[in-house]
Each structure stands twice: as structure tokens, then as C-alpha cells.
Amino acid sequence: MSHTPTAAQPTGSVLPPKSGKTAAPALRNLALPLAACALLTASSKVNAEYGINFPQPAAGVAQEIYDIHMLTMQITTFLLVIVFGFVFYSLYYHRKSRGYEADQNFHKSWFGHWSWVIVPVLVLGIDLTIAGKADAVLKEVWEVPKEENIMDVKVTGHQWWWEFDYLDHDIKVESRYVPHEESGDLYLREVDNRLVLPTGVKIRFLHTSADVLHAFWVPELAVKKDAIPGYVTETWAELNREGVFRGQCAELCGTWHSRMPIVVESVSPQQFAAWVDDQQAIKVAAAAEASADKTWSLDELMAKGKPLYETKCAACHQATGMGLPPAFPALNGSAIATGPLEGHLNIVLNGKQGTAMQPWNSLNDLEIAAIVTYERNAWDNKTGQAVQPADVKQAR
Amino acid sequence: MTATTLTHDEAHHHDTPKGWRRWLFSTNHKDIGTLYLLFALTMLFLGGASAMLIRLELFQPGIQLLAPDLYNNLVTNHALIMIFGAVMPAAAGLANWMIPMMIGAPDMALPRMNNLSFWILPAAATMLILSFVVPFFPGGGTQINTGWTLYPPLSVQVGMSMDFLIFAIHLLGISSVLASINIIVTLLNMRAPGMTLMKMPMFCWTWLVTAFLLILVVPVLAGGVTMLLFDRHFGTSFFDAAGGGDPVLFQHLFWFFGHPEVYILLLPSIGVLSHVIPAFSRKPLFGYNSMVGAMLAVATIGMVVWAHHQYTIGMSLGAVTYFMIGTILISIPVGLMIFNFIATMWRGSMTFETPMLFAVAIVLMFTFGGLSGVMLAVVPADMQYHDTMFVVAHFHYVLMPGAVFGLFAGVFYWLPKWTGHMYDERLGKLFFWINVIGFNLTFFPQHFLGLAGMPRRIVDYNVMFTEFNVVSSIGAMIFGLSHLLFLYIIIKTIRGGKKAESRAWEGAKGLEWELDSPPAFHTWTVAPQIK
Amino acid sequence: MHVPEHQTPELRRKNIRLAWMLGGLALFFLVTSFPFWSGLFRIVGNQAVQ
Numbered sequence: 013m014s015h016t017p018t019a020a021q022p023t024g025s026v027l028p029p030k031s032g033k034t035a036a037p038a039l040r041n042l043a044l045p046l047a048a049c050a051l052l053t054a055s056s057k058v059n060a061e062y063g064i065n066f067p068q069p070a071a072g073v074a075q076e077i078y079d080i081h082m083l084t085m086q087i088t089t090f091l092l093v094i095v096f097g098f099v100f101y102s103l104y105y106h107r108k109s110r111g112y113e114a115d116q117n118f119h120k121s122w123f124g125h126w127s128w129v130i131v132p133v134l135v136l137g138i139d140l141t142i143a144g145k146a147d148a149v150l151k152e153v154w155e156v157p158k159e160e161n162i163m164d165v166k167v168t169g170h171q172w173w174w175e176f177d178y179l180d181h182d183i184k185v186e187s188r189y190v191p192h193e194e195s196g197d198l199y200l201r202e203v204d205n206r207l208v209l210p211t212g213v214k215i216r217f218l219h220t221s222a223d224v225l226h227a228f229w230v231p232e233l234a235v236k237k238d239a240i241p242g243y244v245t246e247t248w249a250e251l252n253r254e255g256v257f258r259g260q261c262a263e264l265c266g267t268w269h270s271r272m273p274i275v276v277e278s279v280s281p282q283q284f285a286a287w288v289d290d291q292q293a294i295k296v297a298a299a300a301e302a303s304a305d306k307t308w309s310l311d312e313l314m315a316k317g318k319p320l321y322e323t324k325c326a327a328c329h330q331a332t333g334m335g336l337p338p339a340f341p342a343l344n345g346s347a348i349a350t351g352p353l354e355g356h357l358n359i360v361l362n363g364k365q366g367t368a369m370q371p372w373n374s375l376n377d378l379e380i381a382a383i384v385t386y387e388r389n390a391w392d393n394k395t396g397q398a399v400q401p402a403d404v405k406q407a408r
Numbered sequence: 409m410t411a412t413t414l415t416h417d418e419a420h421h422h423d424t425p426k427g428w429r430r431w432l433f434s435t436n437h438k439d440i441g442t443l444y445l446l447f448a449l450t451m452l453f454l455g456g457a458s459a460m461l462i463r464l465e466l467f468q469p470g471i472q473l474l475a476p477d478l479y480n481n482l483v484t485n486h487a488l489i490m491i492f493g494a495v496m497p498a499a500a501g502l503a504n505w506m507i508p509m510m511i512g513a514p515d516m517a518l519p520r521m522n523n524l525s526f527w528i529l530p531a532a533a534t535m536l537i538l539s540f541v542v543p544f545f546p547g548g549g550t551q552i553n554t555g556w557t558l559y560p561p562l563s564v565q566v567g568m569s570m571d572f573l574i575f576a577i578h579l580l581g582i583s584s585v586l587a588s589i590n591i592i593v594t595l596l597n598m599r600a601p602g603m604t605l606m607k608m609p610m611f612c613w614t615w616l617v618t619a620f621l622l623i624l625v626v627p628v629l630a631g632g633v634t635m636l637l638f639d640r641h642f643g644t645s646f647f648d649a650a651g652g653g654d655p656v657l658f659q660h661l662f663w664f665f666g667h668p669e670v671y672i673l674l675l676p677s678i679g680v681l682s683h684v685i686p687a688f689s690r691k692p693l694f695g696y697n698s699m700v701g702a703m704l705a706v707a708t709i710g711m712v713v714w715a716h717h718q719y720t721i722g723m724s725l726g727a728v729t730y731f732m733i734g735t736i737l738i739s740i741p742v743g744l745m746i747f748n749f750i751a752t753m754w755r756g757s758m759t760f761e762t763p764m765l766f767a768v769a770i771v772l773m774f775t776f777g778g779l780s781g782v783m784l785a786v787v788p789a790d791m792q793y794h795d796t797m798f799v800v801a802h803f804h805y806v807l808m809p810g811a812v813f814g815l816f817a818g819v820f821y822w823l824p825k826w827t828g829h830m831y832d833e834r835l836g837k838l839f840f841w842i843n844v845i846g847f848n849l850t851f852f853p854q855h856f857l858g859l860a861g862m863p864r865r866i867v868d869y870n871v872m873f874t875e876f877n878v879v880s881s882i883g884a885m886i887f888g889l890s891h892l893l894f895l896y897i898i899i900k901t902i903r904g905g906k907k908a909e910s911r912a913w914e915g916a917k918g919l920e921w922e923l924d925s926p927p928a929f930h931t932w933t934v935a936p937q938i939k
Numbered sequence: 940m941h942v943p944e945h946q947t948p949e950l951r952r953k954n955i956r957l958a959w960m961l962g963g964l965a966l967f968f969l970v971t972s973f974p975f976w977s978g979l980f981r982i983v984g985n986q987a988v989q
Contacts, residue, residue: 063872064856064860065859066792066860066861067860067861073788076788077789080788081783081786081789084789088779088780088782091779092779095771096772098754099750099753099768099772102750102756102758103753103758103768106757107758108690108759112757112758113757114691114756114757115691115755115756116692118691118694118755119691119695124694124695127695128698128701128744131743131744131747132740132741135740135743135744136737139736139737139739139740142782143733143736146732146786146789147732150725150732150788151725153787153791154725192470198870199469199870199871200870201870201872223561224562224565225561225562225655227720227794229795229863231792234792235791236791236792236794236795237791238721240649240722241649242650245721245722258861260861260863260866262795262796262863263720263795264480264554264562264865269476269480270476270869271868336475338543338550339477368565
């Protein structure tokens with residue numbers, strides 16, 4: 013049984029949290045959109061500061077993608093200027109109010125006869141320029157390098173949190189958004205447990221989902237891939253600088269799609285190794301605690317259950333236990349949470365098909381026992397029942 | 409059937425039915441065209457209201473107005489109402505009104521079916537609105553929070569309102585396939601003697617291609633949503649990996665319909681432009697033949713590049729390369745169309761009445777949207793753009809000018825023909841300027857939001873995205889409310905105004921301008937001879 | 940529902956024939972959104988086996 017760090021037992025950040033772009037008063041700069049157009053094609057360094065272009069890439073593939081983005085944007089802007097130039101010239105000079113007489117034979121000139129060849133050939137030339145460059149980049153981005161020592165991270169999307177499995181280190185991280193009161197200006201861009209990754213190592217991300225479609229996206233890494241339940245897709249990146257990079261889920265995944273931030277913390281390989289050791293120590297301690305042959309008191313279980321409930325269950329069922337009917341039923345006073353224990357354990361362990369309620373059987377017996385005890389005793393549910401890890405083991 | 413085989417003269421003397429029977433039982437292409445246009449106008453306001461609610465919610469970070477599922481529901485309904493309720497019926501309305509008059513036919517080829525294909529629409533719209541409303545009633549299940557793409561497995565989670573939506577899509581599909589059949593038969597069999605296909609007005613050509621596209625792709629969508637219905641209720645697992653299915657299969661079916669749908673929305677407006685620009689430039693359309701060729705090329709290539717909407721699903725390198733190059737190549741025929749429009753204006757003698765203002769705005773802004781489309785077609789770059797606000801900005805720049813402004817241009821261009829009155833030119837121009845400025849204010853900033861990292865379809869966002877969202881929301885309010893002026897202008901023109909001549913515009917060419925304004929109830933009962 | 944008659948019997952036949960052909964084309968595309976049918980047969984087959 014692997015242990016999962018939660019908000020109550022913070023994984024600890026290796027780097028101090030970097031403050032995000034602070035909120036500018038709304039409407040401060042209405043001229044921004046206009047200026048932005050000109051800026052976009054100018055210098056990439058300026059762009060990053062105003063938040064009107066992609067952030068500075070932090071991986072090789074991201075840099076290539078950034079470059080092809082800038083190239084196509086410059087080509088298309090150039091074409092746009094040409095089209096606008098011709099149109100505005102014509103709008104100004106070829107007007108009836110200026111006394112301009114229509115040239116009724118314009119379409120019969122040599123130009124009129126051959127433009128259907130000339131124009132497509134010109135456009136084809138531009139197309140091939142773009143496609144040729146894109147094709148070269150695509151090969152590099154698309155195919156994961158076949159290397160022995162590539163680091164595998166399995167990214168699983170859940171409604172509405174991310175699970176990161178470090179397959180080579182046997183560590184699992186659950187990553188959830190942090191409520192506004194605690195995250196402030198980083199609200200919806202900050203998580204409780206970050207995806208800590210080393211620089212200078214090729215990393216393969218294996219994307220999948222436990223329920224509906226999600227998409228993993230961190231702009232600095234530039235790898236966006238759908239997480240499809242039952243299938244695995246892959247992307248890769250090699251981080252080339254340290255820092256904290258923020259992204260969000262990019263495929264509509266239901267009610268709290270907006271609350272699935274991803275925070276990548278890029279650290280040196282040494283710091284990463286230290287972090288891995290810490291995680292494994294926490295895991296061993298938790299496993300020892302869970303397997304201890306001990307009868308837990310109601311108070312102990314409630315104290316353990318509350319934070320677990322609040323991180324794992326409250327997004328849907330709410331901290332008040334009232335849920336958000338009809339999508340998410342209330343637990344307070346519900347037939348399942350106050351009825352027979354078997355039914356309650358069954359739905360928590362196995363989920364409910366066709367709904368957002370997923371199986372929670374990856375949690376250990378103690379965690380399930382604590383959550384179920386909390387749900388059966390919190391709010392108005394005063395069953396007084398202390399569910400023991402042994403009960404959970406039996407129900408599995 | 410044989411009993412109704414009357415001669416031309418007898419039919420001509422028949423009384424027009426009065427009151428509601430005139431509309432409910434109508435087989436007259438002009439009346440059905442009017443019905444289509446009024447229906448589309450109603451839906452435009454419904455879809456617009458939902459868009460304004462979405463933008464109001466996004467005015468500031470935080471969740472102020474709409475619960476997340478209601479927000480997602482509005483996102484879904486905004487798209488479906490606008491596409492199936494507003495743009496397609498409006499284009500069909502123009503087709504009904506104009507095609508018989510343009511090709512010198514007395515009516516559509518299948519008048520009774522014409523009646524059916526319109527009257528399915530209100531039923532379908534009712535189903536669509538029910539899918540929105542039902543969750544508010546006890547036991548109504550959850551709201552549709554999937555967006556108009558209805559991707560499973562999320563759409564399998566949704567309550568009964570999804571079933572209403574699936575049936576609404578079936579009805580809308582039947583309606584548009586019937587209308588398409590009618591239009592194709594009319595165009596192929598009912599043209600006046602002497603009007604060969606290559607002499608057909610451009611609007612008719614665009615609708616011929618559009619109608620074929622509809623017949624080919626709408627049944628595939630119907631198949632896809634039927635499979636979804638089976639997955640939801642009959643235990644099949646087409647889209648469920650646990651039962652051997654694949655969620656991505658639905659995406660392929662959806663976009664096999666969804667991408668040609670873009671051209672279905674676009675082409676009728678290209679047809680309108682091909683009449684408006686020559687009329688106000690006072691010279692013939694530049695490159696009629698290449699226009700027809702370009703359109704056929706767009707339709708053909710457009711059928712086989714659907715997966716560029718799904719670059720992130722993990723296709724093979726070969727597949728994405730094919731879809732990327734195919735998509736980029738669409739710029740060739742589309743570029744040729746834009747070129748032909750500019751060359752039509754070039755050395756013309758232009759005046760700028762409202763239809764022409766919209767036409768010029770389309771040429772400029774649709775080019776802009778098309779060019780950001782080339783950027784999106786590039787697979788590696790799309791790994792960044794995909795499902796961000798950049799995409800939202802792109803497709804609104806394509807569809808608003810490309811489809812909706814084209815319809816506005818058509819309405820202003822032919823309103824004098826339909827009503828017999830000139831609209832108020834001053835108000836028309838005012839509407840144009842408010843509309844276009846509002847539009848750009850709404851969607852231009854969304855490019856930057858997308859590049860800076862804001863995903864689409866989120867109800868709440870980080871403070872770093874505030875400024876552009878504020879601008880966008882203010883723009884959206886201006887843009888949305890400006891359509892009340894549009895409504896006012898139409899009502900005012902129907903009720904009165906300067907008498908329109910048969911040829912309402914100096915440069916207007918075509919058979920429809922040979923008829924009175926407004927035309928008689930039955931026109932071209934004796935087919936004109938085309939030289 | 941009265942239809943003002945403007946079509947000769949030959950034209951009417953021609954129109955209706957073309958309409959049926961186009962309707963057939965639409966049906967063909969519905970049917971050949973083939974995963975539907977292949978999937979349906981697979982499921983029917985599976986249920987027969989069980």
C-alpha cells in the first residue's frame with residue numbers, strides 16, 4: 013500500500029514559493045491590447061513581461077515550439093499587412109466619391125486570366141515554408157527519445173486533481189488546488205503538492221485518466237496531451253532551467269475544470285535526489301503506522317479523517333457535507349453515510365459507475381477508515397461508529 | 409397527386425391563405441424564407457444572451473454569477489444555439505428567399521418538404537431549450553457540462569438533459585438534410601432555360617456545395633450521437649475503454665462532421681459577398697471560375713482534415729503530419745477567394761453602404777482569422793494553443809466575420825427587395841460600427857489570454873488574466889447590445905421607409921433585381937430566358 | 940395544404956427521383972459511419988456468446 017502525502021503532511025517545497033504576477037487593477041491599461049499587437053512581433057523578451065505571449069520556455073522542445081510559433085506569427089503578420097495594404101489602398105483610391113470610374117475589363121486582362129495560377133503558387137510557397145519548418149520540429153517533439161535512462165512519470169487526471177507517479181522511484185504525489193484563502197494571488201495556479209522534477213534529465217510523461225478526459229499543460233514545458241481513460245499517451249521534456257512553472261488542465265472535465273492547476277518545480281538533480289529520499293521516508297513511516305496492530309479511538313480517527321476528507325472529498329461533497337445536488341449528493345444525513353457500514357465502505361472503495369464518484373481503493377486501510385469514520389460522525393451524522401482499518405481490509 | 413396537376417394559369421389565380429394558416433401550411437418559398445429568418449433572429453438573441461452571461465461571469469476573477477455547471481451549460485448552449493439555431497437557419501432562409509428568384513424558378517422543387525424542413529426546427533429548438541431547462545426541476549438530473557463537443561466519458565455522466573440534447577441534434581440534422589435535398593434538387597432541375605451551371609449566380613453555387621456537405625456529414629454526427637445514446641442507456645461501450653471501446657472514436661465522428669460544418673457556416677456568406685462586393689464596386693466578380701473551383705477545393709479538402717481539432721489525442725507521427733499539411737493547404741483555395749474579393753474591389757467605383765461595410769470588414773477580419781488558423785494548423789505550436797483562449801479568439805474571428813457578418817450583409821442587401829422599403833442607412837452604418845468595434849474589443853484580447861496560459865471553458869481564472877478579460881467582457885456587452893439596434897432597423901424597415909425600386913442598388917445585377925420590390929407572391933411563373 | 944402547381948409531371952417525377960437519390964446518399968453516410976454498425980454487431984455477438 014503506497015502512502016500519499018496530503019495537505020496535512022506537506023511534502024515541503026525545495027524552493028521558496030515564487031510570487032506570481034501580482035494583480036494589476038482592472039482597466040489600468042486599456043491601451044494594452046492595441047500596443048500588444050505591435051509588441052508581439054517585436055522582441056520576445058518584452059512579451060514575456062506583459063503576459064501577452066508564451067512564457068519563456070524551460071525545455072528544449074518548448075524552445076523549438078516557441079520558435080516555430082514566432083516564425084509562423086511573423087509570416088502571417090507579414091501577409092496580413094500586405095492584404096490590409098492592398099485593401100486600404102483600394103478603399104481610398106477606387107471610390108465613386110473620388111470620381112473613380114470602374115475598370116470593367118480588369119478581370120479580362122492577362123492578370124485576370126492567370127491570377128488563378130499565380131495566387132495559389134504564391135500561397136503554396138508560403139505554405140511549404142511553414143510546413144517544412146513545422147515538420148522538422150514535429151519529428152523532434154512528437155517522438156519520445158528511446159533512451160535507457162529516461163525518467164518515467166505517469167500523470168493521471170482525476171476529477172479534479174492530478175496524480176503523479178514517479179515510476180522509477182516508487183513515489184506517488186497527489187496534487188490539488190489550494191483554496192483562495194491560502195493561495196491568494198496564486199489562486200487556481202497553486203497546488204498543495206508540486207510535481208518536482210530534476211533538470212538535465214530526459215523525462216517521459218505517460219498520460220492517462222481515471223474518469224473523463226483531461227489534458228496536462230504547462231506552457232513552459234509546452235507539452236499538452238490529452239489524458240484518455242483506458243489509454244496511455246506520451247510526451248517528453250528535458251528541463252533546462254530551475255524554477256516554478258504553472259499550468260492548468262486544458263480539456264473540459266466537468267464542474268471544477270477550472271480547479272486543476274499543475275505546478276512543476278524544476279530543481280537540480282541533487283535537490284531532486286534529496287526530495288526523493290524524503291518522500292520515501294514519509295511513505296515508510298505511514299505504511300508502518302497503517303499496518304500497526306492497533307485499535308484506533310473515535311477521536312484519533314476523526315482527527316485523521318477531517319483533513320483527508322477536506323482534501324479528497326470536499327471538492328464535490330463540500331466541507332459542510334451538503335454536496336452540490338443533483339451532481340454531488342449530500343453526505344450529511346444521507347442513507348449511505350448513516351446506514352450499514354458495508355454499503356458505505358463499498359461505495360468509497362469501488363466508486364459509483366457513470367458518476368464522478370471514483371474508486372478510492374488506492375488509499376490505505378487507515379486512511380479509508382479515517383475518512384469513513386469522519387463521514388459517519390461529522391455534521392449531523394452522529395453514528396458514534398469508529399471504523400477500524402481491519403474493517404476496511406475485510407471489505408476490500 | 410395527379411388531381412393537383414393544374415396548369416400554370418389556374419395556379420396563378422389561387423388565393424393566398426390568410427392568418428396563421430398562411431404560415432403553418434405555407435409552401436411558398438418566400439414565406440418559408442421569412443419564417444427561417446425570423447426563427448434565426450430569435451435564436452440569435454437567445455444565443456447572444458447566453459454569451460453575454462458567460463462574459464459577465466468572466467468579467468472578474470472569482471465565481472460571482474454562475475455556478476460552474478450552469479456556466480458550462482451556457483457554453484454548450486451558446487454554441488449549439490448559434491450554430492444550429494441562428495447561422496444555419498439564417499443561411500437556409502436566404503437560400504429559400506433568393507435561390508428561386510435568382511435562377512428564375514417559380515418556387516423550390518419540393519414545396520411540401522420545404523414546409524416540413526422548417527417546421528421541424530421549432531420542435532428541435534424546444535428540445536434544445538428543454539435540455540437547458542430540465543435540470544432546474546426536481547429530478548431533472550445534472551446539467552450538460554461538456555461543451556458542444558459532447559465528448560464522452562463526460563457526456564455519459566450527464567443526466568437526462570443530455571438525452572434531450574441528442575434528440576434535438578437528431579431533429580436539427582433531419583431538418584437540415586431535408587432542406588439540403590430540396591436546395592440541390594431546385595438548383596439542378598429548376599434553373600431557367602439557358603442558365604447553365606457556370607452561369608449560375610455565385611450564391612447558388614455556394615449553397616449547392618454547402619448542401620452536398622450537409623448531406624455527407626450530418627448523418628455521421630447523427631450516427632455518433634446515437635452511439636452516445638446507446639452507451640448511456642443500452643449498455644454498449646462504443647466509447648468506453650472498459651468495454652473495449654475508445655473515447656477518441658467519438659471525437660473522430662464528431663469532427664468528421666464538425667470541421668466541414670465550419671465550411672457549411674462559411675460558404676453561404678461567401679456567396680453573399682460574391683454579390684455584395686461586385687454590386688458596390690460596380691464591376692463584375694473577379695474570377696468567377698476560380699471562385700467555383702476554390703469552393704469545390706475547400707469543400708473537398710475540408711472533408712479530410714477533421715483531426716486537426718484533436719492534435720493532442722496522441723496520433724501517430726504520420727497521421728498528424730498528414731492532417732497538418734492538409735490543413736495548411738486549405739489556405740490555397742481560401743486565399744484565392746480572398747484574393748478574388750480584393751481584386752473585385754480593385755479599380756472598382758466603390759460606395760460604402762451598410763452591406764459593403766460589412767463585406768470589407770469580412771475581407772479584413774476573416775483574413776485575420778484565417779491566418780491565425782494557419783498558426784493553429786502547425787502541430788508543434790498547436791500543442792501550446794490547443795484548448796486555450798487563443799482558439800476561442802481564432803474561431804470567433806473566422807465565424808463571426810465569415811458567417812454572421814456575411815448574413816448581416818445579405819440581410820441589409822436584400823432587405824429592400826423583401827420589404828419594398830429602403831432601411832435607414834444612417835442607422836445601418838451606426839450598427840455596423842458599434843458591432844465591429846464591439847466584436848474586435850471582445851475577441852482580440854483573447855489571443856493574448858490564450859498565449860499567456862488561460863485555458864478555454866473555465867468558469868474562474870487567476871488574477872493574472874484579469875485585464876484582458878475585463879476588456880473582452882466590456883466589448884462583449886457592447887457587441888451583444890448592438891444587436892438590439894439591428895432588430896430595430898429591421899422592424900422599422902418592415903413598417904415603412906423610402907420606397908425601394910426594383911433594382912434597389914445602382915450596381916446590383918441578377919434576376920432577383922428584375923422583379924418588383926417587394927416581389928409578387930408567386931414570381932417567375934413564366935421562366936425568363938437566359939442568353 | 941395547397942401547392943400552387945408550377946411543375947409539369949415530368950419535372951415533378953425528375954425532382955422526386957433526385958430527392959430520393961440524395962436521401963439515399965444521406966442514409967448511406969449514416970450507415971457507413973461504420974464503427975456504429977461494426978460495434979453494434981460486436982456487442983450483439985458478445986451477448987450471443989454469453
